[in-house]
Amino acid sequence: MSTSAGGSKMADVELRGIAKRYGAVQAVAALDLRVEPGQFVSLLGPSGCGKTTTLRIIAGLVRPDAGQVIIGGRVMNDVPVHHRGLGLVAQNYALFPHMTVMENVTFGLRMRRAAPADIARRAGEALEMVRLTGLGDRYPRQLSGGQQQRVALARCLLVEPAVLLLDEPLGALDKKLREAMQVELKSLQRQVGITAIFVTHDQEEALTLSDRIAVMHQGRIQQVGAPHEIYETPRTRFVAEFIGVCNFLEGKVIERGMGAVTIRTDGGALVAVGASGQNAPAEGVKVVVAVRPEKLVVGATGMSRGTALPARVEAVVYVGTAVHVHLRASTGERLIAYRQNDSAAPVALAPGAEVVVSWSPEAARLLPEGSA
Amino acid sequence: MILRLYCAAVLAFLSLPIVVAVGVAFGSDKIARFPPTALSLRWFGVALSNPTFITALGNSVVLAALTTLLTIVIGLPAAMALVRHRLPGQPVLETFLLSPLSLPGVLFGVAMLFFLGASGFGLTAWGILAAHVVIAVPYVLRTTLAVYRGLDRGLEETAGVLGATPWQTFWHVTLPLLRPGLVAGGLFAFLTSFDNVPVSIFLTTARTTTLPVTIMSYLVNQDFDPIVGAISAVQVALVLGLLFLLDRIYGIGQITSLAGQ
Numbered sequence: 114m115s116t117s118a119g120g121s122k123m124a125d126v127e128l129r130g131i132a133k134r135y136g137a138v139q140a141v142a143a144l145d146l147r148v149e150p151g152q153f154v155s156l157l158g159p160s161g162c163g164k165t166t167t168l169r170i171i172a173g174l175v176r177p178d179a180g181q182v183i184i185g186g187r188v189m190n191d192v193p194v195h196h197r198g199l200g201l202v203a204q205n206y207a208l209f210p211h212m213t214v215m216e217n218v219t220f221g222l223r224m225r226r227a228a229p230a231d232i233a234r235r236a237g238e239a240l241e242m243v244r245l246t247g248l249g250d251r252y253p254r255q256l257s258g259g260q261q262q263r264v265a266l267a268r269c270l271l272v273e274p275a276v277l278l279l280d281e282p283l284g285a286l287d288k289k290l291r292e293a294m295q296v297e298l299k300s301l302q303r304q305v306g307i308t309a310i311f312v313t314h315d316q317e318e319a320l321t322l323s324d325r326i327a328v329m330h331q332g333r334i335q336q337v338g339a340p341h342e343i344y345e346t347p348r349t350r351f352v353a354e355f356i357g358v359c360n361f362l363e364g365k366v367i368e369r370g371m372g373a374v375t376i377r378t379d380g381g382a383l384v385a386v387g388a389s390g391q392n393a394p395a396e397g398v399k400v401v402v403a404v405r406p407e408k409l410v411v412g413a414t415g416m417s418r419g420t421a422l423p424a425r426v427e428a429v430v431y432v433g434t435a436v437h438v439h440l441r442a443s444t445g446e447r448l449i450a451y452r453q454n455d456s457a458a459p460v461a462l463a464p465g466a467e468v469v470v471s472w473s474p475e476a477a478r479l480l481p482e483g484s485a
Numbered sequence: 486m487i488l489r490l491y492c493a494a495v496l497a498f499l500s501l502p503i504v505v506a507v508g509v510a511f512g513s514d515k516i517a518r519f520p521p522t523a524l525s526l527r528w529f530g531v532a533l534s535n536p537t538f539i540t541a542l543g544n545s546v547v548l549a550a551l552t553t554l555l556t557i558v559i560g561l562p563a564a565m566a567l568v569r570h571r572l573p574g575q576p577v578l579e580t581f582l583l584s585p586l587s588l589p590g591v592l593f594g595v596a597m598l599f600f601l602g603a604s605g606f607g608l609t610a611w612g613i614l615a616a617h618v619v620i621a622v623p624y625v626l627r628t629t630l631a632v633y634r635g636l637d638r639g640l641e642e643t644a645g646v647l648g649a650t651p652w653q654t655f656w657h658v659t660l661p662l663l664r665p666g667l668v669a670g671g672l673f674a675f676l677t678s679f680d681n682v683p684v685s686i687f688l689t690t691a692r693t694t695t696l697p698v699t700i701m702s703y704l705v706n707q708d709f710d711p712i713v714g715a716i717s718a719v720q721v722a723l724v725l726g727l728l729f730l731l732d733r734i735y736g737i738g739q740i741t742s743l744a745g746q
Contacts, residue, residue, distance in 0.1 A: 173645075195650055201646040207640050209640060220644070269647070
C-alpha cells in the first residue's frame with residue numbers, strides 16, 4: 114500500500130467552546146473535544162443531539178456562533194470549506210450522479226488541477242484499495258449500496274484529507290452489509306492512518322469502530338472515553354441508558370463503608386455499590402444505582418457478598434444467544450437480567466418462579482440523581 | 486380500450502387543425518381547399534419569395550433565440566437564489582417572478598406599449614425582446630426550480646469539502662445537474678416567444694414584425710389562402726426540427742416530464 118493514495122498527514126482536531134443556535138434551539142452548546150492524530154472518534158447520540166451540526170461545523174459547512182475549530186494546529190474558523198483539506202462521506206454518499214465512478218473518485222484532484230498522469234495513477238490505487246477496480250466507467254446508479262459507499266470513501270481518501278468526516282455513512286445499508294462495511298471501514302482507516310470523526314446514533318456501531326466515543330445529548334458532550342469506559346463506567350444516567358441496556362434503582366445513601374456504599378432504594382431494598390471513600394456521596398444524598406443486565410445473577414440463592422434481592426420472574430424472553438429474564442423484586446423494583454445461552458437447559462426459569470437476583474458491589478455504578 | 490379511444494380522439498382533436506392548415510399548402514388551387522385536389526409545392530415558392538414573410542420569419546427566429554438566452558441568464562440565478570439562499574420575502578419574490586404566467590397577454594401587451602411610449606424607449610426591437618423575456622422567464626424559472634429543489638444539497642457541499650471552489654462547484658456539479666430544467670424551460674421560452682401574438686402585436690412595427698403577427702395581419706387583410714398555409718407549415722417544421730434536435734440530445738420524455746412539474 115503506497116501512501117500516495119491515502120493521506121499520511123494525520124492531523125489532530127480540537128474544538129473549543131463551540132456553540133450553535135438555530136432559532137430557539139441550542140443545537141450545540143459550549144462543546145469542547147480533542148481528537149488525537151490517527152484516532153477514530155465517534156460522536157454518538159440520539160437524533161437532534163447536535164452531532165451532525167458539530168460535524169458540519171468542523172467541515173466548514175456551518176459557521177459556529179462561538180468557539181474555535183482547530184485542525185492540525187491551525188484555527189479554521191475563517192478558512193472556507195474548500196480550503197480546509199478534509200474528506201466527507203455523507204449518509205447518502207452524495208456521489209455525483211452525472212459522473213462515472215472514475216470521474217467521481219478523481220473529482221477532488223481534478224479541481225486542484227493535479228497532473229493527469231498523477232490523477233490516473235492515484236485513482237487506480239484508490240479504486241484498488243476499495244476493491245472497485247474495473248468499475249471506473251460505471252455510473253453511481255449502476256452500483257450497489259456497498260459499492261457506492263466505497264466510491265465515496267475512495268473519492269475522499271484520494272485528496273489526502275487531514276481528517277475524514279463520516280456522517281452516518283453506514284445508515285442506509287442493511288444489517289449484514291453494515292457489519293461487513295464496519296470492518297472494512299475500520300481496517301481502511303487504520304491502513305491509511307487517518308484521523309476520523311464518525312457521527313452515528315447506533316451505539317453498537319460506535320462501540321465496534323471507535324477508539325474513543327463522545328456521547329452527546331442536547332448539544333453537549335456527556336462523556337468522552339474508550340468504548341469500554343463508556344459502557345462500564347457511564348457517568349450519567351443518559352449515557353448508561355443510551356449505550357446498551359441498564360437497570361436503574363433510585364434511592365438514598367445510608368452508609369459509607371470500606372470500599373462500598375450502601376443505598377436504600379425507594380422501595381426499601383438494600384444495595385451495596387463499590388466506591389472509594391473519597392468519591393462516594395455523603396449519607397442522605399439521593400443517587401441512582403446502575404447495573405447492567407449481564408451482571409445480574411439469577412438463582413435459587415444469592416451470592417455471598419454484594420446485593421441479593423428476592424424476586425419473582427415475570428417473563429422469560431429467549432433471544433438465541435441469551436435469555437432475557439424480566440424480574441420484579443419483592444420491594445417493587447423491576448429488573449432485567451441477561452443469561453448467556455450456554456447451559457444445557459436455557460429456559461429453566463419459568464414466569465412466576467421465586468428466585469434471588471444478586472450482583473457484586475463492583476458490578477454496580479453510582480450515578481448522580483436526576484442526571485438526564 | 487376506452488382510454489385508448491379517448492386518447493386517440495384527443496390526439497386527433499389536437500392535430501387535425503394543424504393537418505388542415507399545413508395540408509392546404511400542398512394544394513395547387515388558388516383558394517385554400519382541404520383535402521387539396523392536386524399536390525404542388527408552388528405556394529411554398531410564393532411564400533418563401535415574399536419578403537414580408539421572410540423578414541418576419543428571420544425576426545422571429547432571432548427574437549426567440551435571444552429571448553431563450555436571456556431568460557436562462559435571468560432565470561438560472563433567480564432559481565439558485567430562491568432555492569439555496571434565505572431571502573427576505575422569498576415566497577413573495579417567487580410568486581412575483583412567476584406572475585407573468587397568470588397575466589393576460591393582451592393586457593401585458595397594452596401595458597408594455599404604454600410603458601415604452603411613456604418612458605421614451607419607443608417601439609424598438611429591444612422593447613419586444615424585453616417583453617418576451619418577461620413572459621418567458623417563468624417557464625425557465627419553474628422548471629429550474631423544480632429540478633433544483635429535487636437536488637441533494639449534499640452534492641454541492643461535498644464538492645466544496647473535496648476542494649472545489651464555489652465557481653467550480655457551480656460549473657462541474659450544479660450546472661450539469663440543472664441542465665434538464667434549463668433545456669426544458671429554454672424550450673418553452675423559445676416556443677412562447679416564437680408563437681406569441683397578443684404581446685407582439687402591440688409592439689412590432691413593419692421592420693420588427695414577427696411571423697405570427699405577419700400571418701395574423703395577412704389573414705385579416707387577405708383571407709385564408711395557401712400562402713398562409715405554406716408559411717405556417719414552415720413554422721411548424723422549424724418547431725418540429727427543434728424538438729427533434731432536443732430529443733436526440735436529451736430525450737424528450739425527460740423534458741416534458743419536467744414541464745409538468
